[in-house]
Amino acid sequence: MARFRRMKTEVRALLAGPDQDAVLARLAGLPAAELVGPLFSLLLAPEETLRWRAVTALGATVARMADEAPEAARVVMRRFLWHMNEESGNIGWGIAEAMGEAMARSALLAREYHRNLASYVQCPQCSIGDDNFLDHPPLRLGVYWALGRLGEARPGLLGHVAPDLLRALGQEPGAQARGLVARALGLGGIAAAREALEPLADAADPVDIYRGGALERTTLGALAREALDAIRGHEERA
Secondary structure (H helix, E strand, C coil): CHHHHHHHHHHHHHHCCCCHHHHHHHHHCCCHHHHHHHHHHHCCCCCHHHHHHHHHHHHHHHHHHHHHCHHHHHHHHHHHHHHCCHHHCCCCCCHHHHHHHHHHHCHHHHHHHHHHHHHCCCCCCCCCCCCCCCCCHHHHHHHHHHHHHHHHHCHHHHHHHHHHHHHHHHHCCCHHHHHHHHHHHHHCCCHHHHHHHHHHCCCCCEEEEEECCEEEEEEHHHHHHHHHHHHHHHHHHC
16 A cells, blocks of 8 residues: 555656656656556546546556556456446546547557447437446546547547437537537548538637647637548548
């Protein structure tokens, strides 16, 4: 326990540093298995920026494990899935985001677990999901962000969840959710989303997003326009 506390204190101090690339490089020099526990606990840190940096670091650490010891990485991914399960007694804050980050960085984990991630926003009445749909809207935000992060690195893996994202774009009540959904649709190159995205292009509703290692305030309209541009880019490259 004392070792865990020391590692958590060290990791927290590292994540508070200004240069996150340097932080990730430093963490990459520490044993991945020893980092998982402290980073898991920091997903619940009171500081929002620290929580997001823990998401990035945990995802990067699990992706490194997938290269070094694939079965150990699968154990962590199954732990993520358990934390997302209501029966676990946990509320899964930051878990979906860490899953998305790990899959964005690891082709192996993406191939094996992307459908698990998508299942959390696949309504069983609307699709062939696994009845894992999250009824708690704040948790769905994390999944939408994670799908966008996955689409940023591996857009081909979002095609099967496109109908559910399109449904969410029209049915989610808040701009925050719709903005994250729009981003995922764009990064996934979902051409069928164009008609639904175009009317949102001028929406001024504020949306907060973490990307490029920083928190930023943007708008639903800006994210819709970015999504439309991304879809055009996918089509031009096809």
